[in-house]
Amino acid sequence: SQQGEEDPQALSIQEGENATMNCSYKTSINNLQWYRQNSGRGLVHLILIRSNEREKHSGRLRVTLDTSKKSSSLLITASRAADTASYFCATDRGSGNTPLVFGKGTRLSVIA
Amino acid sequence: GAVVSQHPSRVICKSGTSVKIECRSLDFQATTMFWYRQFPKQSLMLMATSNEGSKATYEQGVEKDKFLINHASLTLSTLTVTSAHPEDSSFYICSARVTGNTEAFFGQGTRLTVV
Numbered sequence: 001s002q003q004g005e006e007d008p009q010a011l012s013i014q015e016g017e018n019a020t021m022n023c024s025y026k027t028s029i030n031n032l033q034w035y036r037q038n039s040g041r042g043l044v045h046l047i048l049i050r051s052n053e054r055e056k057h058s059g060r061l062r063v064t065l066d067t068s069k070k071s072s073s074l075l076i077t078a079s080r081a082a083d084t085a086s087y088f089c090a091t092d093r094g095s096g097n098t099p100l101v102f103g104k105g106t107r108l109s110v111i112a
Numbered sequence: 113g114a115v116v117s118q119h120p121s122r123v124i125c126k127s128g129t130s131v132k133i134e135c136r137s138l139d140f141q142a143t144t145m146f147w148y149r150q151f152p153k154q155s156l157m158l159m160a161t162s163n164e165g166s167k168a169t170y171e172q173g174v175e176k177d178k179f180l181i182n183h184a185s186l187t188l189s190t191l192t193v194t195s196a197h198p199e200d201s202s203f204y205i206c207s208a209r210v211t212g213n214t215e216a217f218f219g220q221g222t223r224l225t226v227v
Contacts, residue, residue, distance in 0.1 A: 031214055042118075042205060043156075043218040088155060092214060099146045100207070100216050102156045 006089060006103040014111055019076040021106040023089030024069075030092050032065055033100065034074050037086045046074075046087075081112040114140045116208050118219025125196055125226055133191045133222045135206030141186035142208035146216075147179075150203040159204075162189040196226040 006023045013019050025032070031050045035043040049056045049065045049072065056063045062075040076083055086107045090100035115138040125131050135145055143164045148156040160181055161169040168181035178200075180192040189208075193200055206219040 033215070035218075040203065040221070040223065042220040043207075045215050045217075048214060090216075097144045097209065099158050099161055101158065102148075104155045107153070 006087075006106050008106060009104065010107045010109070012109040012111065013079055015079060015081055017079055019079050019083070019108055019110070021074045021087050021089075021108070023072045023074070023103045025072075025089075025091045025101075025103070026070065027091070027093065029067070030094060032063075032072050033090045033092060034061075034063060034072075035088045035090060035102075037088065037105075039085075043088070076108075079108075079110045081110050084108060084110045114138075114208070114210055114217045116142075116206065116217045116219045118206050118222055120222060121220055122223045123225070125224070127197055127226055128195055130192055130194045131196055131224060133193075133204055133206075133224075135189045135191070135208070135219050137187045137208045137217075140208075140210050142189075142210075143186060144209065145183060145189040146207040147181065147189075147191050148205045148207065150205060150221075152203075156205060159191075164189075193224065196224070198226045200224065201226045 033048045034046045037043050047058045047061050047063050049063045060077045065072045086105045088105040089103045117136045119134045145162040147159045149159050150156045158171050159174045162181045162183040164183045170176045183189040203221050205221045207216045209216050
């Protein structure tokens with residue numbers, strides 16, 4: 001089952017611009033994670049934000065979480081062509097033996 | 113981070129045959145592994161939860177007799193697609209989590225094409 005929606009479904013920007021992707025979910029969570037997937041490949045973990053956190057940074061990534069609205073956003077600053085990929089949010093209700101539930105994803109294209 | 117190895121990365125098979133996909137945790141023990149399926153330009157859909165030493169738990173709509181899961185050891189889970197049909201063509205990804213670690217680790221995925 002899928003947890004929720006992500007928007008936009010596809011985003012095309014110029015290199016150097018910022019990219020913002022949003023994710024909404026439906027149930028209570030322990031944490032929310034963002035993953036990146038290059039075409040036809042496995043997933044790479046980007047960042048995790050816990051339910052009691054509101055904002056987190058990692059390099060050019062900034063994630064926010066609003067549990068009252070059940071939504072999260074991922075901001076990639078100063079985008080590069082190499083950032084072109086699909087980005088998925090995934091919600092986690094447990095703490096180790098429960099599956100992640102993925103959103104529909106945003107396909108990001110960064111044009112050089 | 114922990115490493116999950118999935119094999120094969122690509123497989124083409126004929127309709128009616130069976131295909132086995134392996135998922136191994138290389139540097140940790142995984143009592144639970146997860147199998148996802150992903151169609152082109154779509155998200156990952158959870159198929160089943162694989163439990164070491166017991167029966168897998170399948171998501172609604174996933175045929176357990178068609179997608180056989182075996183988790184015989186703490187480092188290996190296998191997914192067998194039986195009597196494959198062209199509509200089974202998809203990208204299959206396994207995942208495992210280290211107890212106490214909230215990050216999930218994913219295999220490289222298997223691109224299955226049934227002709």
